[in-house]
Amino acid sequence: MEPYYPVNNERNQSLYQQYKALADREENVLFGGRLAEYKYYDMAPVIRQAMDAAQRELR
Ligand SMILES: Cc1cc2nc3c(=O)[nH]c(=O)nc-3n(C[C@H](O)[C@H](O)[C@H](O)COP(=O)(O)OP(=O)(O)OC[C@H]3O[C@@H](n4cnc5c(N)ncnc54)[C@H](O)[C@@H]3O)c2cc1C
Known part of the structure; x- marks a missing residue:
């Protein structure tokens, strides 16, 4: 019963x-993704978030 995702309490x-x-x-x-933001992310959103972060940094 141990959750494998952020529990926002x-x-x-x-x-x-x-x-x-x-x-x-x-x-x-740079910290990003589930651990860094302590948010529930599925694969597609976490990849989007990583790409956006890279774009901001490499601009
Ligand atoms: C059981 C389960 C089923 C899932 N099923 C789906 C699904 O069907 N579809 C879907 O879209 N998503 C699914 N997900 C979600 C998907 O796995 C996550 O959205 C995605 O892996 C998040 O990526 P992330 O880079 O944020 O974190 P993670 O993939 O967890 O990457 C974090 C990385 O950091 C490393 N790390 C941790 N601590 C340290 C440290 N101190 N120093 C260095 N490295 C460290 C870890 O080893 C890991 O490699 C599932 C997740 C789980 C747990």
């Missing part, structure tokens, strides 16, 4: 905000 959102604060301090690294 108060506790997990609070934990995610702490990780995001650490990630935001990193330089020369």
Whole structure:
């Protein structure tokens, strides 16, 4: 019964905000996808998100 996807409850959102604060301090690294955004993504949306991020960065 263990979920294999982000569970957006108060506790997990609070934990995610702490990780995001650490990630935001990193330089020369881009975080994306399910782990980085703590969002439920299927394959097509996560690929779209990666392509959009690459386009923004490589512009
Ligand atoms: C059981 C299951 C069934 C699914 N079925 C479908 C489906 O039928 N259709 C569909 O469209 N989508 C499906 N999905 C969703 C799809 O798998 C995800 O949308 C997609 O994999 C998300 O990509 P991602 O890059 O965000 O994360 P992931 O694919 O999870 O990639 C994250 C990567 O980061 C790596 N990583 C983790 N921690 C660290 C670390 N500390 N250092 C370095 N690397 C690290 C992991 O090893 C992994 O390779 C399914 C997911 C699951 C779990």
